[in-house]
Amino acid sequence: MCVGVNVVPVTYDDLRRPPLDALALSRALTRPGSLWRDVEVVPEAPSTNALVAARARAGEAPGLVVLAEHQTAGRGRLGRVWETPAGSALTFSLLVAPDRVPAARWPWLPLLTGLAVAEGVRRVTEVDCALKWPNDVLVGDRKVAGILVERVEHAEGAAAVVGVGLNVSMSAEELPVPTATSLALEGAATTDRTVVVREVLRAFEALYGQWQAEGGDLTRGLHEAYVRRCATIGRTVRVDLPTGEQVHGEASRVDADGRLAVTTDRGTRVLGAGDVVHVRAV
Amino acid sequence: MARDPKTAEIVAEMVANVMRVVVAPGDRLEAGDTVVLLESMKMEIPVLVEAPGTVTAVKVGEGDVVQEGDVLVTLDL
Numbered sequence: 001m002c003v004g005v006n007v008v009p010v011t012y013d014d015l016r017r018p019p020l021d022a023l024a025l026s027r028a029l030t031r032p033g034s035l036w037r038d039v040e041v042v043p044e045a046p047s048t049n050a051l052v053a054a055r056a057r058a059g060e061a062p063g064l065v066v067l068a069e070h071q072t073a074g075r076g077r078l079g080r081v082w083e084t085p086a087g088s089a090l091t092f093s094l095l096v097a098p099d100r101v102p103a104a105r106w107p108w109l110p111l112l113t114g115l116a117v118a119e120g121v122r123r124v125t126e127v128d129c130a131l132k133w134p135n136d137v138l139v140g141d142r143k144v145a146g147i148l149v150e151r152v153e154h155a156e157g158a159a160a161v162v163g164v165g166l167n168v169s170m171s172a173e174e175l176p177v178p179t180a181t182s183l184a185l186e187g188a189a190t191t192d193r194t195v196v197v198r199e200v201l202r203a204f205e206a207l208y209g210q211w212q213a214e215g216g217d218l219t220r221g222l223h224e225a226y227v228r229r230c231a232t233i234g235r236t237v238r239v240d241l242p243t244g245e246q247v248h249g250e251a252s253r254v255d256a257d258g259r260l261a262v263t264t265d266r267g268t269r270v271l272g273a274g275d276v277v278h279v280r281a282v
Numbered sequence: 283m284a285r286d287p288k289t290a291e292i293v294a295e296m297v298a299n300v301m302r303v304v305v306a307p308g309d310r311l312e313a314g315d316t317v318v319l320l321e322s323m324k325m326e327i328p329v330l331v332e333a334p335g336t337v338t339a340v341k342v343g344e345g346d347v348v349q350e351g352d353v354l355v356t357l358d359l
Contacts (some may be wrong), residue, residue: 148324160325
């Protein structure tokens, strides 16, 4: 951590970073018949995903949302850990149980979540964000939000913990990596986290409801909506596979299973995991 | 004559990458133990055993791509 001369403790008096309004979120989101049953704000948590996963294993019903004002050890893919300054980001996890979607189609859930974040953010902040396959939310080529979904098995069946980290009011100096950005840095119309997360959760509810109603079948609209927001398609990419292998080519499409097809000089590869780098045209 | 113990095959429920193999042949498992961690589209999917048993074979390695229905691990129950 970098210590400057002006060490200003971040508190709830920080007008740029008002606290999350748990009551307003509950009122707006937990109406009868809605997906969300309980919206909780905790002051601090190492990882909201770990917290919600533990509650799921202990029998918590789906429909739970837990937001942390300050997440101290957020977990990304492959155990990567990050911390965000208090009040500067939206860090939250959702508990859902897609009981009408067969297990083989669950991998669409991370993509659906990316789409919900992008749509919700666009609506209230007017920031033009898009998706990098499968679900990083980008503004231009900079990452503003990341998502990690974990399947959790418990006595009554399976559930999914959906974790989202969205950079809201971080300054350039506060960004975890130079390739990241925040809504504030992108000129967002609002950086009120309560307003932003309310819209993201509404967008999630609508997309998830459609996905469940279709039994996970995306032929009726969701696939098209994802493709429209996916900035990877048509780009020259490098994909770092979990094996360490690199695939270079043009991202040609996202198939019905959500996998990315990359056209290389030795044919087409269809990928279900890997880190995509959008390569700039030279 | 001793009867052959019952066996079980743990299969993948979806197309996925094998992130981590948690068990090795000979390991004794309880119901609910994780055998393999799969990843698909940034979703982590722990594969658990439903009944206690002993691992007889691990059919996949880290980095493998598995298809729906592929056997991951076999067990003697």
